[in-house]
Amino acid sequence: MNMTATQARELASKLVPLVSSIKDRDIVLGPPFTSLSAVAEMIKGSDIGLSAQNLHWEDKGAFTGEISAEMLLDLGCRYVIIGHSERRQYFGETDETVNRKAKQALRKGLLPILCVGETLAEREAGKLSDIIGRQVTGGLKDIAADDMKKVVIAYEPVWAIGTGKTATPEQANEVHALIRQKVKALYSADIAEGLRIQYGGSVTPENISTLMAMPDIDGALVGGASLKPESFAALVKFT
Numbered sequence: 001m002n003m004t005a006t007q008a009r010e011l012a013s014k015l016v017p018l019v020s021s022i023k024d025r026d027i028v029l030g031p032p033f034t035s036l037s038a039v040a041e042m043i044k045g046s047d048i049g050l051s052a053q054n055l056h057w058e059d060k061g062a063f064t065g066e067i068s069a070e071m072l073l074d075l076g077c078r079y080v081i082i083g084h085s086e087r088r089q090y091f092g093e094t095d096e097t098v099n100r101k102a103k104q105a106l107r108k109g110l111l112p113i114l115c116v117g118e119t120l121a122e123r124e125a126g127k128l129s130d131i132i133g134r135q136v137t138g139g140l141k142d143i144a145a146d147d148m149k150k151v152v153i154a155y156e157p158v159w160a161i162g163t164g165k166t167a168t169p170e171q172a173n174e175v176h177a178l179i180r181q182k183v184k185a186l187y188s189a190d191i192a193e194g195l196r197i198q199y200g201g202s203v204t205p206e207n208i209s210t211l212m213a214m215p216d217i218d219g220a221l222v223g224g225a226s227l228k229p230e231s232f233a234a235l236v237k238f239t
């Protein structure tokens with residue numbers, strides 16, 4: 001929940017020229033609902049994609065305050081973030097609602113970025129594998145193998161979001177490998193191998209290269225570091 005539409009338009013206008021030369025990486029911006037139209041205008045004609053931060057699982061109806069897939073598509077969205085840890089923590093989202101939203105996104109032609117992650121208490125209690133396995137299995141329930149090719153999973157350790165703490169590259173990769181193994185068990189080795197798994201937990205220009213060097217980390221779901229054009233461009237251009 002950052003930036004007015006005016007501020008978001010200014011950020012996007014500065015970002016586009018900084019990353020326009022990057023052609024071998026997918027770049028996606030996910031502003032608040034109120035800024036989607038403004039950002040869509042600024043990235044028009046570029047290779048940058050547009051994502052919403054949430055959606056509702058129904059087409060339309062008496063769901064005051066909610067946003068439908070068709071509304072997002074009409075604004076130019078191609079992606080939607082689903083089940084972010086803050087949605088789970090503060091707004092009561094469950095594996096069931098995450099699954100309903102993921103299936104709706106896929107039905108409507110949006111590409112879901114499905115978030116999973118454990119709290120510090122869960123990690124310290126030795127429940128990491130159980131929590132991640134439950135969230136992956138629940139979030140992907142009844143999603144067909146063909147549709148899995150359109151899904152991105154984002155691992156975000158709740159204890160490392162906005163805290164300045166970061167899982168070590170080895171810790172992050174361990175969970176990414178766990179997610180990949182779970183998807184392999186649910187679907188197939190080919191689907192698991194082709195799955196893009198992002199890391200999201202205080203990603204910065206200083207740690208991006210070491211994280212991305214890990215074999216099972218395929219990208220980043222960036223938070224605070226995306227609020228400054230130069231910082232986000234540095235992340236995109238990591239070597």
